[in-house]
Amino acid sequence: MALIVQKFGGTSVANIERIKNVAKRTAKTFDQGNDVVVILSAMSGVTDSLIEMASRITPSPDKRELDVLLATGEQTTAALLAITLQSMNYPAKSLLGFQAEVRTDCSFGNARIVDVGARRIRELLDNRNIVVVAGFQGCDPDGNITTLGRGGSDTSAVAIAAALNADVCEIYTDVNGIYTTDPRICPKARKINRISYEEMLEMASLGAKVLQIRSVEFAKKYHVPVHVRSSFNEEVGTMVLNEDAEMEGVVVSAVTCDMNEARIVMKQVPDVPGIAAKVFTPLADEGIVVDMIIQGTQSGEKNDLTFTVPRTNFKRAMEIENKVAEEIGAEEVLGDENIAKVSVIGVGMKNHSGVASKMFASLAAEGINIRLISTSEIRISCVIDEKYAELAVRALHSAFGLDREE
């Protein structure tokens, strides 16, 4: 007798057969006496093909109108699931973003949820309906349709779960849960049973693509228990929760690897006030997000300045910084696209010392040179040469005791 929000991604609703499977799963949860709200993505591939259709008109389609176009993807799957459930004699009703009162700001293409009214959802639940909500979409204060950006249906689901004070938000996906590392890189990867919001946030921002990062922020803010699990089997997946004593006992929960960054080194930058602003403002002006920044500690009046940018922005960033270097009198700008950022993550780190040194020692033992280091309270990241990425992940996974028991 719980209130359960279930979110199914694009692969889970990729065709009529799979939509029927989702319907069976949802119906089963409903039959157990639970209230059920289902959030759906578009069929896999549909969003991309809609974008492709718009790009045949113009390379930069109007963002407001692109959102109107993209919103049809989730509208389609929501209607089809409701039709399927009705055909099985379950009382199902679909709601679009505006009908479910998913209110967002006006950032078309990447809108943020401001709040969820959910009056209509509650009414339908009170009458024992299964409520099917089109994910990824909302409505701005002027009544325009907005979309939430890649993976936005996760955020729809968690925000709706928060508004309804749901007992759990189940995120159905094509993997069994969150793993200690990418199983394709490290066959000894284990499924994690429980993980804290903080750890999940670090993992999401480091390229583990199971959950959209904003959905985790939402879950953390409103204490929504999130259950990441497979839509293709009945196994229990990973619970994302507030940290607890059990989690704190584990020093490192996961190892991640991000190969989507590139490194830029500006050599011999004059050490005068305001120089950092001169280097980074032109990047920010073009919307290029700088991740790690290290200022070398050479003696004298000039320092090396090293930082990372998304690999997709690398060429443009190099152009910009070559101009900057000339203006400020730096020696030269070097770039390297072939890097990887490996990280160890764990809330237990807060109470344990020696994690960093163990990490550095493990990499050194494999002969892997560390190019950059950055840390947070629950994470240590090292940038290394890309060719060592898999080796580093396996070494760290083993060193921190995460390997699956044989």
Add this chain to the structure above:
Amino acid sequence: MALIVQKFGGTSVANIERIKNVAKRTAKTFDQGNDVVVILSAMSGVTDSLIEMASRITPSPDKRELDVLLATGEQTTAALLAITLQSMNYPAKSLLGFQAEVRTDCSFGNARIVDVGARRIRELLDNRNIVVVAGFQGCDPDGNITTLGRGGSDTSAVAIAAALNADVCEIYTDVNGIYTTDPRICPKARKINRISYEEMLEMASLGAKVLQIRSVEFAKKYHVPVHVRSSFNEEVGTMVLNEDAEMEGVVVSAVTCDMNEARIVMKQVPDVPGIAAKVFTPLADEGIVVDMIIQGTQSGEKNDLTFTVPRTNFKRAMEIENKVAEEIGAEEVLGDENIAKVSVIGVGMKNHSGVASKMFASLAAEGINIRLISTSEIRISCVIDEKYAELAVRALHSAFGLDREE
């Protein structure tokens, strides 16, 4: 400096190239200083393929949910046209049915427009936007998405034109206008320059599929001038207007032919009170619409009862009436699917006598037997054998002076 509503059907927006053509046309009207509102249908074939998708789940999909699904078709074209206009540097904004405040009743799949708020459209026009509205869809009092039935975009366009008090509602289609008869049947068919709402209503209900009948009712009620014209050329089409002296001078404006009906004859029906109700109530209960009804005038206690039903309902109607015949003691039920209803239409008929006799004489001269006759103030219809349909149309077209001058 007029306010012009333009409606483009499915063939006019069938692909990106054609949407670009629509954009050019709309932009030209805008450049001439007019305010422009564009109403779109779904790309041709899309509505059918969405229905087909739903029918792969169940033969009778839930109507509310089917409307949510179908509404994506017009949403897609509206967004694509707005994207196209924006890419040409025209200020365009799309609106869905609920955003344009197209308020309907709750009859999913066949909703009737109750009223159009149009506040949002006016606001956008005041800021010199081209407003693109998704046709065919509206919103019921509970905020559910509804659709208006086949050809519903015509009604969207006329209703919005009425709400805005537009100077004209242009209906773009794949023909050059309304013809005196079907040019595929009669090569001498001429385009009509001006036709009255009443005549257009008779033509629409008799199978001339250029305009949805409800859109004509709307136009008549609110005196909206409708211009039916081709989206593939610049020719002036047909104006649908209040009747005027010029129209009244023409006795017969058009000849139509409807081959979508079937005839049922119940022989020797006892002539007692209440018998008609017993024959027709079971049909009404199944939603079968009876068109013409003729009760024979034989002497004695038994009469033949003849009527027509849509050909798609013919088999079911025969099953029902065979049962009825047994119950009421009628002799037998005969059916004929191979009939055609040819009609002559003209507001001038009101002031001219002899139209009926001229029609009967023309058919007789070709050796065509008349099976059923029905009339209205501005129409005379005869049911004949289907095989004579084309011959009858050509004979009547010529007899009433409608042939194109060579």
